[in-house]
Amino acid sequence: ALTANDIHPPLYYALLHGWTQWVQSVHPAALRIFSALVGVGGVALFLRLAQTLYARRPLVIWPATLLLVVNPMHLYYSHEARMYGVALALGLLSTVALWRLTTARATGKPNVRGAILYSVSAALCLYTLYYLALLLLAHLVWAVWRFRRNPHQLRPLALALGLAFLLYLPWLLYALPKLAA
Numbered sequence: 001a002l003t004a005n006d007i008h009p010p011l012y013y014a015l016l017h018g019w020t021q022w023v024q025s026v027h028p029a030a031l032r033i034f035s036a037l038v039g040v041g042g043v044a045l046f047l048r049l050a051q052t053l054y055a056r057r058p059l060v061i062w063p064a065t066l067l068l069v070v071n072p073m074h075l076y077y078s079h080e081a082r083m084y085g086v087a088l089a090l091g092l093l094s095t096v097a098l099w100r101l102t103t104a105r106a107t108g109k110p111n112v113r114g115a116i117l118y119s120v121s122a123a124l125c126l127y128t129l130y131y132l133a134l135l136l137l138a139h140l141v142w143a144v145w146r147f148r149r150n151p152h153q154l155r156p157l158a159l160a161l162g163l164a165f166l167l168y169l170p171w172l173l174y175a176l177p178k179l180a181a
Contacts, residue, residue: 007178009171011127012083031081038085039078043069045092052099087129094121098139101156102146115160122160123167136161 019034020026046068050061068074077084097118104111122139125132140161147153 009127012086032079035081035085036078038089042085042089045089049092049096052096083128087132090125090128091132091135094125097121102143115156119160119163122164126168
Protein backbone atom coordinates (compact mmCIF):
# COMPACT_ATOMS: atom_id res chain seq x y z
CA ALA A 1 0.00 0.00 0.00
CA LEU A 2 2.87 2.38 0.72
CA THR A 3 4.31 2.02 -2.77
CA ALA A 4 1.04 3.00 -4.43
CA ASN A 5 1.72 6.68 -3.72
CA ASP A 6 5.50 6.43 -3.49
CA ILE A 7 8.04 6.82 -6.27
CA HIS A 8 10.62 4.50 -4.70
CA PRO A 9 11.04 1.10 -6.35
CA PRO A 10 8.94 -1.61 -4.68
CA LEU A 11 11.31 -4.50 -3.95
CA TYR A 12 12.40 -3.43 -0.47
CA TYR A 13 8.82 -2.82 0.57
CA ALA A 14 7.75 -6.20 -0.78
CA LEU A 15 10.58 -7.93 1.11
CA LEU A 16 9.75 -6.01 4.27
CA HIS A 17 6.09 -6.94 3.92
CA GLY A 18 7.05 -10.60 3.59
CA TRP A 19 9.27 -10.28 6.64
CA THR A 20 6.52 -8.70 8.76
CA GLN A 21 4.13 -11.44 7.70
CA TRP A 22 6.66 -14.11 8.62
CA VAL A 23 7.56 -12.68 12.05
CA GLN A 24 3.97 -11.46 12.57
CA SER A 25 5.09 -8.08 13.85
CA VAL A 26 5.42 -4.54 12.56
CA HIS A 27 7.26 -3.37 15.67
CA PRO A 28 10.27 -1.19 14.75
CA ALA A 29 12.62 -3.72 16.38
CA ALA A 30 11.32 -6.45 14.07
CA LEU A 31 11.87 -4.20 11.06
CA ARG A 32 15.40 -3.49 12.20
CA ILE A 33 16.15 -7.18 12.62
CA PHE A 34 15.37 -7.59 8.92
CA SER A 35 17.87 -4.85 8.10
CA ALA A 36 20.47 -6.43 10.40
CA LEU A 37 20.09 -9.80 8.68
CA VAL A 38 20.43 -8.14 5.29
CA GLY A 39 23.56 -6.36 6.58
CA VAL A 40 25.08 -9.69 7.60
CA GLY A 41 24.22 -11.04 4.16
CA GLY A 42 25.93 -8.00 2.63
CA VAL A 43 29.11 -8.81 4.55
CA ALA A 44 28.95 -12.42 3.30
CA LEU A 45 28.52 -11.19 -0.29
CA PHE A 46 31.39 -8.75 0.15
CA LEU A 47 33.56 -11.59 1.42
CA ARG A 48 32.59 -13.65 -1.64
CA LEU A 49 33.44 -10.75 -3.95
CA ALA A 50 36.80 -10.23 -2.23
CA GLN A 51 37.54 -13.96 -2.55
CA THR A 52 36.62 -13.80 -6.23
CA LEU A 53 38.69 -10.72 -7.02
CA TYR A 54 41.68 -11.45 -4.80
CA ALA A 55 41.92 -15.23 -4.84
CA ARG A 56 45.69 -15.04 -5.13
CA ARG A 57 46.06 -12.43 -2.38
CA PRO A 58 44.40 -13.88 0.73
CA LEU A 59 45.89 -11.20 2.99
CA VAL A 60 43.64 -8.66 1.30
CA ILE A 61 40.36 -10.55 1.76
CA TRP A 62 39.89 -10.55 5.53
CA PRO A 63 41.11 -6.99 6.28
CA ALA A 64 38.84 -5.65 3.52
CA THR A 65 35.88 -7.56 4.93
CA LEU A 66 36.69 -6.36 8.45
CA LEU A 67 36.67 -2.78 7.17
CA LEU A 68 33.11 -3.29 5.94
CA VAL A 69 32.07 -4.89 9.23
CA VAL A 70 33.22 -1.84 11.23
CA ASN A 71 32.22 0.75 8.63
CA PRO A 72 29.95 3.28 10.41
CA MET A 73 27.64 3.72 7.42
CA HIS A 74 27.22 -0.04 7.02
CA LEU A 75 26.50 -0.39 10.74
CA TYR A 76 23.99 2.47 10.60
CA TYR A 77 22.08 1.14 7.61
CA SER A 78 22.19 -2.39 8.99
CA HIS A 79 19.79 -1.34 11.72
CA GLU A 80 17.81 1.31 9.86
CA ALA A 81 14.53 0.20 8.28
CA ARG A 82 15.49 1.46 4.82
CA MET A 83 16.41 -0.12 1.49
CA TYR A 84 20.13 0.68 1.54
CA GLY A 85 21.24 -2.63 3.04
CA VAL A 86 19.33 -4.54 0.39
CA ALA A 87 20.83 -2.22 -2.22
CA LEU A 88 24.34 -3.02 -0.99
CA ALA A 89 23.69 -6.76 -1.01
CA LEU A 90 22.18 -6.74 -4.50
CA GLY A 91 24.91 -4.45 -5.82
CA LEU A 92 27.53 -6.86 -4.52
CA LEU A 93 25.64 -9.82 -5.99
CA SER A 94 25.47 -8.16 -9.40
CA THR A 95 29.17 -7.33 -9.25
CA VAL A 96 30.05 -10.95 -8.45
CA ALA A 97 27.79 -12.06 -11.31
CA LEU A 98 29.43 -9.55 -13.67
CA TRP A 99 32.88 -10.81 -12.75
CA ARG A 100 31.88 -14.41 -13.34
CA LEU A 101 30.21 -13.53 -16.64
CA THR A 102 33.16 -11.55 -17.98
CA THR A 103 35.88 -13.94 -16.83
CA ALA A 104 34.05 -16.93 -18.30
CA ARG A 105 33.56 -14.99 -21.54
CA ALA A 106 37.24 -14.05 -21.65
CA THR A 107 38.17 -17.73 -21.50
CA GLY A 108 35.79 -18.51 -24.36
CA LYS A 109 33.36 -20.61 -22.34
CA PRO A 110 29.67 -19.74 -22.71
CA ASN A 111 28.17 -18.80 -19.37
CA VAL A 112 24.39 -18.77 -19.67
CA ARG A 113 23.88 -19.15 -15.91
CA GLY A 114 26.20 -16.20 -15.29
CA ALA A 115 24.30 -14.06 -17.79
CA ILE A 116 20.96 -14.97 -16.22
CA LEU A 117 22.30 -14.31 -12.71
CA TYR A 118 23.62 -10.93 -13.82
CA SER A 119 20.34 -10.05 -15.56
CA VAL A 120 18.20 -10.96 -12.56
CA SER A 121 20.50 -9.33 -10.01
CA ALA A 122 20.72 -6.16 -12.14
CA ALA A 123 16.93 -6.00 -12.44
CA LEU A 124 16.56 -6.55 -8.69
CA CYS A 125 19.04 -3.73 -8.13
CA LEU A 126 16.86 -1.40 -10.17
CA TYR A 127 13.74 -2.57 -8.34
CA THR A 128 15.46 -1.64 -5.05
CA LEU A 129 17.09 1.75 -5.58
CA TYR A 130 17.21 4.02 -8.62
CA TYR A 131 20.82 5.01 -7.94
CA LEU A 132 21.96 1.44 -8.55
CA ALA A 133 21.56 2.25 -12.24
CA LEU A 134 24.85 4.13 -11.78
CA LEU A 135 26.49 0.91 -10.57
CA LEU A 136 25.22 -0.91 -13.65
CA LEU A 137 26.55 1.92 -15.81
CA ALA A 138 29.92 1.56 -14.06
CA HIS A 139 29.81 -2.18 -14.79
CA LEU A 140 29.24 -1.42 -18.46
CA VAL A 141 32.01 1.19 -18.62
CA TRP A 142 34.44 -1.22 -16.95
CA ALA A 143 33.51 -4.02 -19.36
CA VAL A 144 33.84 -1.76 -22.41
CA TRP A 145 37.30 -0.75 -21.20
CA ARG A 146 38.30 -4.33 -20.43
CA PHE A 147 37.17 -5.67 -23.81
CA ARG A 148 38.12 -2.64 -25.89
CA ARG A 149 40.35 -4.82 -28.07
CA ASN A 150 37.74 -7.60 -28.43
CA PRO A 151 34.36 -5.81 -28.48
CA HIS A 152 32.54 -8.97 -29.60
CA GLN A 153 33.09 -10.30 -26.09
CA LEU A 154 30.65 -7.64 -24.84
CA ARG A 155 27.71 -9.43 -26.47
CA PRO A 156 26.75 -11.58 -23.43
CA LEU A 157 26.85 -8.53 -21.16
CA ALA A 158 24.79 -6.50 -23.63
CA LEU A 159 22.21 -9.30 -23.81
CA ALA A 160 22.18 -9.63 -20.02
CA LEU A 161 21.64 -5.88 -19.59
CA GLY A 162 18.91 -5.99 -22.24
CA LEU A 163 17.14 -8.75 -20.34
CA ALA A 164 17.52 -6.78 -17.09
CA PHE A 165 15.95 -3.77 -18.80
CA LEU A 166 13.05 -5.90 -20.04
CA LEU A 167 12.51 -7.24 -16.52
CA TYR A 168 12.54 -3.67 -15.19
CA LEU A 169 10.33 -2.21 -17.93
CA PRO A 170 6.97 -2.73 -16.13
CA TRP A 171 8.09 -0.64 -13.18
CA LEU A 172 9.64 1.94 -15.46
CA LEU A 173 6.37 2.35 -17.37
CA TYR A 174 4.55 2.77 -14.05
CA ALA A 175 7.04 5.11 -12.39
CA LEU A 176 8.14 7.42 -15.23
CA PRO A 177 4.90 9.43 -15.34
CA LYS A 178 5.05 9.86 -11.55
CA LEU A 179 8.71 10.84 -11.63
CA ALA A 180 8.09 13.32 -14.45
CA ALA A 181 5.31 14.96 -12.45
